[in-house]
Amino acid sequence: MSGDHRQFSTVLGKEQNGVIQPILTDLYQITMAYAYWKSGKMNDVAVFDLYFRRNPFKGEFTVFAGLEECVKFIQNFKFTESDIKYLKSVMPTSVEEEFFEYLKELNTKTVTLFAIEEGTVVFPKIPLLTVKGPLPVVQLMETPLLNLVNYASLVATNGMRFRIAAGSESILLEFGLRRAQGPDGALSASRYCYLGGFDGTSNVLAGKLYGIPVRGTHAHAFITSFSGLSELHNRQLVRKGTEEMVDFIPLCQKWLKQLAPVLGFLDDQVSKSELAAFIAYATAFPDGFLALIDTYDVVRTGLPSFCTVAMALHECGYQPRGIRLDSGDLAYLSNLVRQSFEKVARSFNVPWFSSLTIVASNDINEDTIHSLNQQGHSINSFGIGTHLVTCQKQPALGGVYKLVEVNGKPRIKLSEDVEKVTIPGRKIAYRLFGHDGNALVDLMLKPDDEPPKSNERVLCRHPFIESKRAYVCPAKIERLHKVFIENGEVKQPLPTLTELRSKALCSLKSLRIDHRRALNPTPYKVSVSSNLYSFMHDLWLDNAPIGELS
Ligand SMILES: Nc1ncnc2c1ncn2[C@@H]1O[C@H](COP(=O)(O)OP(=O)(O)OP(=O)(O)O)[C@@H](O)[C@H]1O
Ligand SMILES: O=P(O)(O)OC[C@H]1O[C@H](OP(=O)(O)OP(=O)(O)O)[C@H](O)[C@@H]1O
Numbered sequence: 001m002s003g004d005h006r007q008f009s010t011v012l013g014k015e016q017n018g019v020i021q022p023i024l025t026d027l028y029q030i031t032m033a034y035a036y037w038k039s040g041k042m043n044d045v046a047v048f049d050l051y052f053r054r055n056p057f058k059g060e061f062t063v064f065a066g067l068e069e070c071v072k073f074i075q076n077f078k079f080t081e082s083d084i085k086y087l088k089s090v091m092p093t094s095v096e097e098e099f100f101e102y103l104k105e106l107n108t109k110t111v112t113l114f115a116i117e118e119g120t121v122v123f124p125k126i127p128l129l130t131v132k133g134p135l136p137v138v139q140l141m142e143t144p145l146l147n148l149v150n151y152a153s154l155v156a157t158n159g160m161r162f163r164i165a166a167g168s169e170s171i172l173l174e175f176g177l178r179r180a181q182g183p184d185g186a187l188s189a190s191r192y193c194y195l196g197g198f199d200g201t202s203n204v205l206a207g208k209l210y211g212i213p214v215r216g217t218h219a220h221a222f223i224t225s226f227s228g229l230s231e232l233h234n235r236q237l238v239r240k241g242t243e244e245m246v247d248f249i250p251l252c253q254k255w256l257k258q259l260a261p262v263l264g265f266l267d268d269q270v271s272k273s274e275l276a277a278f279i280a281y282a283t284a285f286p287d288g289f290l291a292l293i294d295t296y297d298v299v300r301t302g303l304p305s306f307c308t309v310a311m312a313l314h315e316c317g318y319q320p321r322g323i324r325l326d327s328g329d330l331a332y333l334s335n336l337v338r339q340s341f342e343k344v345a346r347s348f349n350v351p352w353f354s355s356l357t358i359v360a361s362n363d364i365n366e367d368t369i370h371s372l373n374q375q376g377h378s379i380n381s382f383g384i385g386t387h388l389v390t391c392q393k394q395p396a397l398g399g400v401y402k403l404v405e406v407n408g409k410p411r412i413k414l415s416e417d418v419e420k421v422t423i424p425g426r427k428i429a430y431r432l433f434g435h436d437g438n439a440l441v442d443l444m445l446k447p448d449d450e451p452p453k454s455n456e457r458v459l460c461r462h463p464f465i466e467s468k469r470a471y472v473c474p475a476k477i478e479r480l481h482k483v484f485i486e487n488g489e490v491k492q493p494l495p496t497l498t499e500l501r502s503k504a505l506c507s508l509k510s511l512r513i514d515h516r517r518a519l520n521p522t523p524y525k526v527s528v529s530s531n532l533y534s535f536m537h538d539l540w541l542d543n544a545p546i547g548e549l550s
């Protein structure tokens, strides 16, 4: 590890967060490992499925994220000397020394990981990961794997929902670092919101670590830190592409006077603090000037000051970018700002002025964006923090990790709640597509089932409701599960974050629009083959004790 990346080690040529390690787990995994070991089960071969039972946010899709970290975690799984020392200090003294020797030697050479590709749109009950290997080893991975997948997939899905709400043309920026669940939660949020379709983040470390585009404007403090023009040290600006120095303050004063009758503001009411701050920012960053205009009053001073500085910059050969609104009625204000931009464009023959960027922020959530769309607005870009990263509508994805097979024998967990009954044994899932290219149904098969073929009819059954079944004649088939790790080797390429983002947007597009809508979406069908249906229901009956009425 270089001094530059103290907290991150490099695995498989990609950085792994140093927080992710075998003892980032629940104590019960270690105590179970001991009891498995004591019972002589350390070489039993177990299969666990990691899946969720319900899509988050009352939606009907989930974006699968976190797989790369799971692969790196499994590849790198090793207790260190200091882990063992610590575990000895917290385990009861009755725990035998040989167990710690066993823990020290543990590795994942015989662990196989089957998984759906990261960035795929996924659905309940279908395993995202299937982990096969020595029982204590794959049991120990339960908590960290769930931790790596649950929040990543939740926040990626949230990002995707904001993307759907805002449309493909809007620029979406993640501003959540200050409100996220701690430093690591913030990094995950930035990373997986980008995967889910955001365009950039304000989080500089996330930009450095994951190559996410970093973006930002400025804060109200920058405006309020200035009192007037006399504070400005740097009053000159070089005319772009020349060596000529322009006295920038008189130029701004000229534009203030010219703009007043056009926009209908009183030039003596324009805040000297705000104008000075804008001039200071513009002379520091003359290209791409974007100003926060709601510190004092958007109409009377923020907007006039921006237009003033923007026209002065233009006269010096620079192209300003736009404004940010961080309070008030964002629909009304953005429309008003756009109309003013159009007036300036017409009055001074600067057509580009009418299409300057309007960024909106301030406690925006998914519903706010839907409401703004309904009202009509002129916002091009949303800066979203709190509700995006904290996943306001649903703070956790309920992914679970369940044992489905031991030593080749299927295991089933029964529950009063049918949703919680596990689907036993190893399963392979396929996505079946219709002739219009849309995904029709996901189908789980037993590994010895004949895989479905395109243009051949296959019976798809609801896993639990006998009467719900349908024949499907798919135009195209995609195998969802692939081997990611086998015999200690990673078997699939690990795409870049940008590739995962494209994959997620593309995977979403294959989903019918009614599955994607925000309000009461149509459930997507998840089914099992006839063979798997009979297999699980036979096992269910075998394992359900028969009661007696008296
Ligand atoms: N046109 C709109 N339709 C629906 N919601 C909106 C609209 N405009 C703004 N909002 C939302 O309404 C809320 C306004 O919050 P609040 O009243 O606390 O802020 P404010 O008074 O405008 O700003 P601040 O308190 O930061 O100065 C925000 O969550 C914002 O995203
Ligand atoms: O509102 P969010 O979606 O979380 O987006 C991030 C917010 O952070 C900044 O201000 P901050 O909230 O720190 O202060 P303010 O709202 O009082 O201006 C920024 O101006 C946004 O309002």
Ligand SMILES: O=C(O)c1cccnc1
Residues within 6 Å of the ligand: 175, 176, 202, 215, 216, 217, 218, 219, 361, 383, 385
């Ligand atoms: O760059 C911004 O405008 C920004 C960054 C973080 C939080 N709020 C705003």
Ligand SMILES: [Mg+2]
Residues within 6 Å of the ligand: 362, 363
């Ligand atoms: Mg705020």
